[in-house]
Amino acid sequence: MDVLVTGGAGFIGSHITHRLVSLGHRVTVIDNESTGLRSNVPAEVRYIRGDVTNPDDLDKAFEERPDAVIHIAGQVSIIRAFSNPVGDLRTNVEGTVNVLQQCVERGVKRLLYASSMSAYGNAETVPTPEDTPCSPVSYYGVTKYAGERYVHLTAARPDLPGGLAVTSFRMYNVYGPRQAVDNPYQGVLGIFLGNIIRGEPIRIYGDGKQTRDFVFIDDVVDAWVGALDNPASHGKIFNLGSGRQTSISELADLALGALGRTRADHPVLYHPERPGEQRSVQADVAYAGSVLGWTPRTRLEQGLAETVRWALRENGRENGQDSSEDSGQANGMAERAVA
Template sequence: MTRQMYQKILVTGGAGFIGGYVVDELVQRGYSVVILDNLSSGSLKYVNPQADFIHGDVRNREDVRKAFLKGIDAVIHIAGQASIKLSFMDPYNDLETNTLGTVNIIQACIEHGIERLLYASSMTIYGTPKVVPTTEDSPIAPVSYYAVTKYAGERYVHIAPNHPGLKKPLNVTSLRMFNVYGARQSLSNPYQGVLAIFIGRVLRNEPIIIHSDGEQSRDFVYVTDVARAWADTLENPDTIGQVMNVGAGKPISVNKLCDLVLNVFGKSRNDFPVQYAPAQPGDIRHSIADITRIQNILNWSPQVDMEEHGIRATVEWARQQSA
């Protein structure tokens, strides 16, 4: 199972924020890529022109079949309903997209004899961890519907290699991503990442709203580092059967994040309004990845430091968008 065994990769959600970068990384490494995406939150704007794009839905088995008929030999399943808030507002869509959609992908892998499947899992499955930084062996204790449906998808993926109907071995890996950020993340979608939401608010001259006291911490990892982790995982057989955290391994409080964003804009709390609001359901107090496992298996480490480069690069991109 080395890189040479895979040529054509299906990336579900390849028109989305993370998926788009994963597609770019795969194309750059010489793979052929097929994308399956229903454009519910993704955009054609960032779809790599060398990829074969199929407008379709992972909840629809016929759409999934169309993608598998493209002669693919590995699948990176990133499509998903990515918002904690929306999981409470529309639990049926959350369940159907994240869990049933994943079952559809697994069934298609089995039917088509696909040997490699990678899954986009989430740090939210740890809930409010007792120990931070949090290792992959920590208890699973979701506090949102979203985390439940993502974890269900992850477990389906990791049980699938035991399926009695397999024609060939199915080799699976999940990446439990922490807070992924960077250029192309929606600046107007209130259900996406907190950094993009803050940047969008400054650009629109709207007050930054911090939920809870702002001392909750997050582990922000830059999207190109994440894309490299996905491609490295695909190419490394030592990752088979593993779940691996993908994060920067260090915390930033939401208050600090707010100040860093304002600073890049040449502003501060003295001249820009910052308001506090109650915590949101499903919010986690402290979330920091222990990245020892991915460092050991893949020799992967994040290269983009948030304070030195990541926020600045994201703000520069955002400014160009709004210009």
Template sequence: MKVLVTGGAGFIGSHIVDLLLERGDDVIVVDNLSTGQEAHLKPEVLFYRMDITDHRLSDVVAETRPEVVIHQAAQIDVPTSVRDPLHDAMTNIIGTLNLLEACRNAGVRKVVYASSAAVYGNPEYLPIDEKHPVAPLSGYGISKHTPEHYLQVYAQLHGLAYTVLRYANVYGIRQDPRGEGGVISIFIEKVLKGEPITVFGDGEQTRDYIYVEDVARANVAALTNGDGQILNIGTGQKTSINELIALFEEVIGQKMEIHHAPDRPGDIKHSYFDNRRAMEVLNWRPETDLSVGLQKTLTYYRERITR
């Protein structure tokens, strides 16, 4: 299969590209390298350094004629979306619309779209399933949710199939610490530099942490499954910051220095997914235990720092 991955040199995208190559797929990557790295890409990838808002994107899609587009490229930083909502909307909404027009014109069969837990806002109940009300608390949540409506309309009007994958807190190797699951990469960076970790509030706030390779497998599964579906991609397990720290200490074999700070205004206290629909529809399940994922991630960053 020929697949185009936007943001394919980035954290999640590069893992998706690796899986596609292992399958023997032809892979095209579009990435502006604002957070991604070309070094993440293997030589057999056809790479275009380009922003998804660029009008030339239509030419790239028309020339390469992918069957499916996996859309990972995005502005991922919540504070940036609050500080500069125009940039956030331009990338996440207008950039996605630019891509959808390119797909429509080139006869692309399907788009797999990376959405986010941020669309839900403060949970009304737990675990969060796909029927949960959408009430984003930031421009980022709004800009990730808006393209979901465009995808539904493009499917109805133009026959462009889609699957929306709403990610929980993704972590793992190659992560940009600014992402939603960035707390783990931040913790690791602090540990390896011998610096204290800051915990906001009592540390009992919970999240659903899913390893990046599990997310990549969900995207690959969506190439042929889940048409017209919105699916939560998480582990279905909640982990508190205090539990995360205890796991870290177990993995590294030492106590961590903790500094406590007041709760941050607007922070969601508890959030984790009901992932049963994704497991059924995609014939997929998360396979990486949190302690195993932490060990893999720690080893990766430790090797990078000691080079």
């Protein structure tokens, strides 16, 4: 298939792009490089540096009329959404509408959309199934849910010749290699690992008892790619999580242990809770299992070990350290994380 991946140079998008290429698909990537890196994208991919909020950039991306669109591009920070709600709205809603408009005009038949568990807000039911009413408590959650509704309402339009088959994935806390360890607004595990590697305090906002559901990137990619040409997924919304709760304090301890540290030799500081934070988060993944045959395979400890190996290799290269020495250090710490 010819597949367009928006945000394909970022953390999740680049992993999906690599998998698609490995399976023989022809891929175009558009990314504004606000958080993504061109170096994350395979050389054989057609690459456009552009923004989904810019119709001219999307014209270039869609000019070869893809068979399918994987729409990952988005503003992903809850805190930045509060400090710049207009920017959040433009990227996550206007950008999604622009992508949909291109699909309609070009006759694209397939779209997969990156939604978010933040759409649920503080759900009464935990683990949370997909039929739970959505009541987001953050601006970010509002925009991701709005984008999701635009996607499914567009697919329901009776005036589209041939129709548009859509699938949305409400992703939980995705982590793994290529997740930024130097971006204080993106991915709590990456933030914690970066803090430890640089010798900075870990900062927890709230009492640390709030929980998240951490799902490994390879498992997430399995679901996206598996649904691409699967008619059973058409028109449906799926949770992508591990089905396990982990408190933020527990995560801090796991990250410290993976890097050979403890709270006795590395500070963990607690600060007042920030707006838009969900309290208890855990995915019910039974629906994805029954429809897609998908189950998360990677335990947090296993995925954390792999992420630590990657983070230490990357940090070693940035600091000019010997790669073989750094690789040995990474493997030793990763083995301790699994143990």
